[in-house]
Amino acid sequence: MNTPAVTAATGGESDRPRGAQDPEDGQGPRTGDAIGDLLLAAHKAAADPAAAPVLQIIERDDGFVKSAPVTSWIAPVDQWPDEDRQALDLVKGGRVLDIGAGGGRAARVLLDRGHDVTALDVSPGALEVCRQQGVRSLVHGTVDEHAGSGARYDSFLLLGANLGLLESRERAPRFLRALAAMAAPGAVIIGQGHNMSDSQAPQHLPYNQRNLRAGRIAGQRTLRIRYRDVATPWFHYLCLAPHELAALAAGTGWQLTDIAPVDTATDYIATLTLTSD
Numbered sequence: 001m002n003t004p005a006v007t008a009a010t011g012g013e014s015d016r017p018r019g020a021q022d023p024e025d026g027q028g029p030r031t032g033d034a035i036g037d038l039l040l041a042a043h044k045a046a047a048d049p050a051a052a053p054v055l056q057i058i059e060r061d062d063g064f065v066k067s068a069p070v071t072s073w074i075a076p077v078d079q080w081p082d083e084d085r086q087a088l089d090l091v092k093g094g095r096v097l098d099i100g101a102g103g104g105r106a107a108r109v110l111l112d113r114g115h116d117v118t119a120l121d122v123s124p125g126a127l128e129v130c131r132q133q134g135v136r137s138l139v140h141g142t143v144d145e146h147a148g149s150g151a152r153y154d155s156f157l158l159l160g161a162n163l164g165l166l167e168s169r170e171r172a173p174r175f176l177r178a179l180a181a182m183a184a185p186g187a188v189i190i191g192q193g194h195n196m197s198d199s200q201a202p203q204h205l206p207y208n209q210r211n212l213r214a215g216r217i218a219g220q221r222t223l224r225i226r227y228r229d230v231a232t233p234w235f236h237y238l239c240l241a242p243h244e245l246a247a248l249a250a251g252t253g254w255q256l257t258d259i260a261p262v263d264t265a266t267d268y269i270a271t272l273t274l275t276s277d
């Protein structure tokens with residue numbers, strides 16, 4: 001069997017918050033590839049009908065936590081929510097960069113449809129699961145690290161609320177410019193968004209108001225993902241409203257050209273199209 005090369009992207013810039021130092025006294029989670037560990041565990045559990053569901057713990061920097069199964073990250077396409085299939089159908093033919101590809105569920109389907117797909121992720125464990133799914137073109141790193149590679153794409157996919165990877169008001173334009181640098185003429189970004197900026201829920205409203213007082217977009221989150229004794233470094237995740245996305249795209253080479261509503265109140269599928277500015 002051919003072993004696919006994992007390209008390590010180098011250089012670039014990131015606003016990711018510094019990871020907490022590993023505690024010297026052995027208390028608290030160690031910092032590591034918790035998402036990769038979750039995906040590897042979920043991939044293994046998928047082959048065992050008796051296995052317990054694999055749960056991620058999502059921890060927000062104000063102490064709010066919730067758990068969620070990661071089954072959906074590796075589910076076959078016939079088990080996906082309608083909006084995920086809808087997003088995939090919007091991908092243009094040709095070369096696709098699946099950004100934050102996770103376990104490669106979308107990359108696998110797009111390959112089966114005849115697209116030329118590259119999976120990019122910062123998690124080595126995620127890329128290992130992609131490899132086990134038969135995805136051969138793998139990039140370890142961020143989009144701005146990959147932008148200098150000379151690669152060109154017709155579509156960029158941000159599935160699974162991955163518009164969150166825009167991170168913040170400051171980071172988003174640089175993220176979008178990195179994609180513009182890799183865009184073929186007529187390229188599109190298909191991104192799933194999760195709008196927390198407009199949330200009035202009591203567990204979110206004070207957090208949103210704190211963001212606004214600090215000059216941040218209300219829906220910005222600072223999170224880490226935990227599994228067993230491992231936590232990712234803290235990272236920013238941007239759960240923005242469509243009008244905030246349109247404003248952030250101005251001057252980046254992209255224009256928000258469509259918002260497809262989905263069945264939930266907070267989620268949407270955005271299409272951004274390459275412009276000439």
Ligand SMILES: C[S@@+](CC[C@H](N)C(=O)[O-])C[C@H]1O[C@@H](n2cnc3c(N)ncnc32)[C@H](O)[C@@H]1O
Nearest residue numbers: 035073099100101102121122123126142159160
């Ligand atoms: C919620 S999962 C979604 C996976 C996949 N898109 C899906 O829909 O199944 C988010 C993925 O983004 C990756 N990720 C997080 N920050 C990233 C970054 N700055 N650049 C690239 N990938 C990132 C994580 O490692 C994880 O695999």
